[in-house]
Amino acid sequence: MALLENKNCYLGNIGIIITIFNGCTVGRMDNLVEMNELCFERNGRAIFSNVNLTIPRGQVTAVMGPSGTGKTTLLRLIGGELRPSRGNVVVAGQSVPKLRRKALFQLRRRMGMLFQNSGLFTHLNVFENVAFPLREHTRLSNAMIRSLVLMKLEMVGLRGAHELMPSELSGGMSRRVALARAIALDPELIMYDEPLSGQDPISMGVLIKLIRTVNDALGITTIIVSHDVQETLSIADYTYVIADSKIIGEGTPRSIQANQSEQVQQFLQGLPDGPVPFHYPSRSLQQDLLGEKGA
């Protein structure tokens, strides 16, 4: 599917799109997440200005971009941890910024998020970490919780590690445990914040495979924020590239790689200099070395 060019056409404002592959309609798919004219500022600096973005149900959508461009902020806006300065974030038909606390928490039960640092509770072992949302949100018996937790851990390949403490896990294992915990309540949407950063090639391969497998096996929607270009593009159905507080490129992995924008190409190929300069803005070297006063 990712190999085919697609074109999304909005039908009115009900959030339903028709996906057309090579000119023929193959299905109707509604968007789980929509961002409309989104603006977000922090300390007077615009992180996003007039960003429009849609995340279709059941697909893996990658959000990529250089460090500090607000990729994590984007996830926090979707999760309702942050409120936009202007514009709207709609998740499952609900406007997140307008939700009251109780409704927001209800909505979050339908989401899972894997944080960059895993966010495992250090005082609980692996089993209890995964069991945590089940104990908090359900009244299932201990036997049922045990079965569910072991099944989730089996899915990420860590059933044998259920008695270990987070301090005994490697970085890759921590993220797999966090993934098991994130899917404990069978969410509709799962968001990954830099799941591959700092991982060795084997862990990276395992995580990439898991993200795709979990998405397809559970039929959920995935948003993956990353700057590991090749690995992320290998599993993404659709990709957004963010820089300078706006979307500078979007499309399927193939079309994004063929994108002619210098900025997109600099990011994808990891070129040290280009639209994003190697040097931090400053006076000329001569002025600094000779101690000249100037602008």
Place this chain on the structure above:
Amino acid sequence: MISYIQALGRSGIDILQQYGRAGVLLYRVMFHIPNLRKGFPLVLQQIYAEGVLSLLIIIVSSLFIGMVVALQGYHTLAKFGASQELGPLVALSVARELGPVVTALLFAGRAGSALTAEIGLMKATEQLSSMAMMAIDPIRRVISPRLWGGFISMPLLTIIFNTVAIYGAYLVGVKWLGLDAGAFWSNMQASVEFHADIVNGILKSIVFGLVVTWIAVYQGYDAEPTSAGIANATTRSVVYSSLAILGLDFVLTTMMIGGW
């Protein structure tokens, strides 16, 4: 000049915002009392972590403080031929002032700093965020049990402090310096009033318990999520708590002496 006034105004607004955030935090804790099934075990855990684990420092400190007050008091009272009044002197000093104040200061150093560091670290390692994203309110799950745990522990620790300090004074006054045990206890019983001395001391400790734990959890919750930020928050927690204890002690003592 204008920039100076601007900076002054900005820092004033920052301080007011901090008070506002701390007030909202306290409001949310006080009006979201942990429920019996899930919250009570968490509060018990915190009473253990904050109260029971502080027992050693409280018992050792109170024993020595009682002994020192007895030793100092005996030599001063002996000059006036009033050494038999050692029991009342120690009991009143401890029950009215030393018990609540020193317990609160020790609690702020031992449990308050640990609370701030723990919550700050949970914030820095995204444990609080992941909890919130799991639709679990970190204030209800993390902050509230800790605040209630401290609030309940402090008066109990103060009672233990008072008891051990008086026992320390008994060891020095009666067992070492040879005062009559009957005079020591009967004079103490005759001088100490239950309401004016004991209850007022416990009331102070309840106020200190609330304030110290509130400062500790707020500093942790509001900490900048970096190692330097957590270190600063922990320092602030102990400094602000100590100042608040001493300032509030003066205010409460004034109110109590004035009969409210």
